Amino acid sequence: MTITVGAALPAATFKTKDADGLRDVPSSEVFGAGDVALFAVPGAYTPTCHLKHMPSFVNNVAALKAKGVARIVCVSVNDPFVMEAWGEATGASAAGVTMLADPDAAFTKALGLDFDGSGAGLGVRSKRYSMLVHDGAVQVLNVEASPGEATCSTGDALLDQI
Helix, strand or coil: CCCCCCCECCCCEEEEEECCEEEEEEHHHHHCCCEEEEEEECCCCCHHHHHHHHHHHHCCHHHHHHCCEEEEEEEECCCHHHHHHHHHHHCHHHHCEEEEECCCCHHHHHHCCEEECHHHCCCEEECCEEEEEECCEEEEEEECCCCCCCCCCCHHHHHHHC
8 A cells, every 4th residue: 555645654674885884774863753764766877766866856955954954865765885876976965855764665665665677687676766855754646657757757857834
């Protein structure tokens, strides 16, 4: 079952890589307090994710923060090394976007937002979505109909909903 507006996010542990090495990040640390703009992509470096979805959030960091968003978080079913490199390559990390790996898709599956991308050689992946989370609960949810589209889940679209 897919998560809905008003529901609490499930507990999960993400992976991240930074200058200090690999680290486990509990979802309560990320989503427990305040407003968080969360977006997920099917895969780092994939065309729509890299050229449209990520830039739409990087370009809106200041505007989202001006509307009270404390953190902007990108989640993908990738490993933490890929997420770190992608954050650097896109300027997301420098802009203040938190890059979190969901390597076994546990969080993605708990949300009910996974899909089987095996036909394209991707395995289990996350659907493309964005959400506004307040104190751990979903306030706004935008899920794309197709993983190759980035329209309703962009940073611009989420900004307009806040």
